[in-house]
Amino acid sequence: MSQSAAKKxxxxxxxRVLDLTSVLMGPYCTQIMxxxxxDVIKLESPDGDTSRYVGPSRTKGRAGMFVNLNRGxxxxxxxxRQEKGRDLCLKLAAKADVVLHSMRKPAIEKLxxxxxxxxxxxxxxxxASLYGYGRDGRYSGRPAxxxxxxxxxxxxxxxxxxxxxxxxxxxxxGDKVSALSAAYAIMAALFHRxxxxxxxxxxxxxxxxxxxxxxIEHIAGAIxxxxxxxxxxxxxxxxxxxxxxxQDGYVSVLVYNDKxxxxxxELAQRPDLAADERFxxxxxxxxxxxxxxxxxxxxxxxxxxxxxxxxxxKAEIPCARLNSTADLYSDPHLADVGFFRTLDDPRDGKLRxxxxxxxxxxxxxxxxxxxxxxGEHTEEVLREIGLGATELDELEAGGAIRRWHDNEEAQx
Numbered sequence: 001m002s003q004s005a006a007k008k009x010x011x012x013x014x015x016r017v018l019d020l021t022s023v024l025m026g027p028y029c030t031q032i033m034x035x036x037x038x039d040v041i042k043l044e045s046p047d048g049d050t051s052r053y054v055g056p057s058r059t060k061g062r063a064g065m066f067v068n069l070n071r072g073x074x075x076x077x078x079x080x081r082q083e084k085g086r087d088l089c090l091k092l093a094a095k096a097d098v099v100l101h102s103m104r105k106p107a108i109e110k111l112x113x114x115x116x117x118x119x120x121x122x123x124x125x126x127x128a129s130l131y132g133y134g135r136d137g138r139y140s141g142r143p144a145x146x147x148x149x150x151x152x153x154x155x156x157x158x159x160x161x162x163x164x165x166x167x168x169x170x171x172x173x174g175d176k177v178s179a180l181s182a183a184y185a186i187m188a189a190l191f192h193r194x195x196x197x198x199x200x201x202x203x204x205x206x207x208x209x210x211x212x213x214x215x216i217e218h219i220a221g222a223i224x225x226x227x228x229x230x231x232x233x234x235x236x237x238x239x240x241x242x243x244x245x246x247q248d249g250y251v252s253v254l255v256y257n258d259k260x261x262x263x264x265x266e267l268a269q270r271p272d273l274a275a276d277e278r279f280x281x282x283x284x285x286x287x288x289x290x291x292x293x294x295x296x297x298x299x300x301x302x303x304x305x306x307x308x309x310x311x312x313x314k315a316e317i318p319c320a321r322l323n324s325t326a327d328l329y330s331d332p333h334l335a336d337v338g339f340f341r342t343l344d345d346p347r348d349g350k351l352r353x354x355x356x357x358x359x360x361x362x363x364x365x366x367x368x369x370x371x372x373x374x375g376e377h378t379e380e381v382l383r384e385i386g387l388g389a390t391e392l393d394e395l396e397a398g399g400a401i402r403r404w405h406d407n408e409e410a411q412x
Contacts, residue, residue: 022049033187034072035071067353093125119201128186135203245301251312264312340353
């Protein structure tokens, strides 16, 4: 994405978001909204978002995950435990299109920042509550993290189908799927409001979202009453569903439909397999998955990865090399589409971050600045709601707010 494209108004231009979330789920949701042009005000406690300090950083409080997740946002610090800090938050909420938080219900109610309190001063607000479990269920109020949601949703136990024991997948999929769900739900509510429907509260429960997510394919025969089988998609959980070993490495290959199977047997020079009753149709291959995968593995082991990728690509059989996350930075396709952007940051120097992956022909998504320092925009944002220099000084002296001062950097 070019620098000029990133400066054009995005599809959410003019939408103001007050973000009370921290760590990953909420900030990923608002990263998307910021990329799409919304003015996202990230509100932090005086101690800052804990993700500021997770992983390596050039500048204290600006770890890589935090910088990526909070790019393009304005950052302020209010102490919501103080009455003055809470009052300022309410003033900001009164002018926001969207308010979202990731606190449990008792905590947000204790602060006096629940939906009822915000809607009383801003009836048109879209208010999103992001938490672990739907509040009408018996798990409501329990603390939840990605690990516990992977466990209770069934994802960790699904891994036991292909491993010797349950495992968490190696990405925080519950947090990220819930963040995406929150983003589309908020934008749907904004669209509803634009058509005259007014504001509303949105509940974004991780457990229910992940259960729905997993049952897309794994619902299988359990959709019928009485069930025709367990809620498991067989192809996804076979232990043979893994990258195939070649002479010099591994490749990902999916010989799926009948046309692809015929072409594969031609490449392998194995006409006997094309005529084999076990593999004649997709249904036959599914029913004999162990034999099928074993034979494909034996064939692929006979040539190098490069040879197979070239042959399979020409035959239009789905295949891919195995990238590590480090390999993404040199992947030629990602280079072709301009996936990574280099941003010159006044504090951290050059930052290489992903651009927004979705393309808009008329309203490009993008960002022009990295994540804020702790309290970097406190004064700017509070001046927008009418506070003057003396009042800001008094609030900071009392600990209700925190501003970023340039000399702090030299002291760290």
